[in-house]
Amino acid sequence: MHHYSGVAERIRTIISSALYGARTLVFPELCIMCRREFVEICLSCKSRWFAPAEQLRFSVAPTYSVIPYSEDVSAIVLLAKEERNKVAQSLIAQALHQSITQLLERTATESCLLIPVPSSRQAIRKRGESFLHPILNRVISLQRATRKSSNPQWIWQELLRHTRRVRDQASLSPVARASNMESVFSVIAQTESHSKGLSSGIFDLPIVVVDDVITTGATLKNAIEALRERKMTVLGAATACASTHQFLIR
Numbered sequence: 001m002h003h004y005s006g007v008a009e010r011i012r013t014i015i016s017s018a019l020y021g022a023r024t025l026v027f028p029e030l031c032i033m034c035r036r037e038f039v040e041i042c043l044s045c046k047s048r049w050f051a052p053a054e055q056l057r058f059s060v061a062p063t064y065s066v067i068p069y070s071e072d073v074s075a076i077v078l079l080a081k082e083e084r085n086k087v088a089q090s091l092i093a094q095a096l097h098q099s100i101t102q103l104l105e106r107t108a109t110e111s112c113l114l115i116p117v118p119s120s121r122q123a124i125r126k127r128g129e130s131f132l133h134p135i136l137n138r139v140i141s142l143q144r145a146t147r148k149s150s151n152p153q154w155i156w157q158e159l160l161r162h163t164r165r166v167r168d169q170a171s172l173s174p175v176a177r178a179s180n181m182e183s184v185f186s187v188i189a190q191t192e193s194h195s196k197g198l199s200s201g202i203f204d205l206p207i208v209v210v211d212d213v214i215t216t217g218a219t220l221k222n223a224i225e226a227l228r229e230r231k232m233t234v235l236g237a238a239t240a241c242a243s244t245h246q247f248l249i250r
């Protein structure tokens, strides 16, 4: 009896591991971007996020971006936003790092303060902290890993907030978008930031405004203007993706 149940146990183990093998054969993971290759992210998709950054047509401040926004690109942005997907986060971080590096090279600057465009209040309520935070942490790690000396410093700090509710930009025309975004940002009082344990020195650093995507540029324009109104030095902006018309030769 004892001998018999031992055999049954072994058979059960063999069957369940065979079933597990069959399951992974039937449902292997597909590239999260193109869904064509059986890898988490295929090389041709990945390389698009490693392309050199280009200066965009957006002219409120020098702005760089890496990858033209399309359906497969938006899938990655959504994965980073909605699911905090680690691969998606690292692709966006890679592109952002590239854009910031180009901007700093062009302006012969080394250290900077990265200011993310804040998520809407609704998004923060829904998903907790801004989805850009873990991405910015990755950007800083990339900079630490690649910098030539310990001098140049990149720091990120949440410094903007929404002053009022904005409607979802996607449903609006470009003109409506511009007015929808007018003076929607205010600068968080520095005394308030100090209470979170920040040194005042970081506000002397030139600012790079950071966002995942730029389309019309209305959001970035408002973010930059809110900072300039407070006499802050905005060097430029950096995004990972941009709508194709932003990439057209200036």
Ligand SMILES: [Zn+2]
Binding pocket: 031, 032, 033, 034, 035, 036, 037, 041, 042, 043, 044, 045, 046
């Ligand atoms: Zn792919």
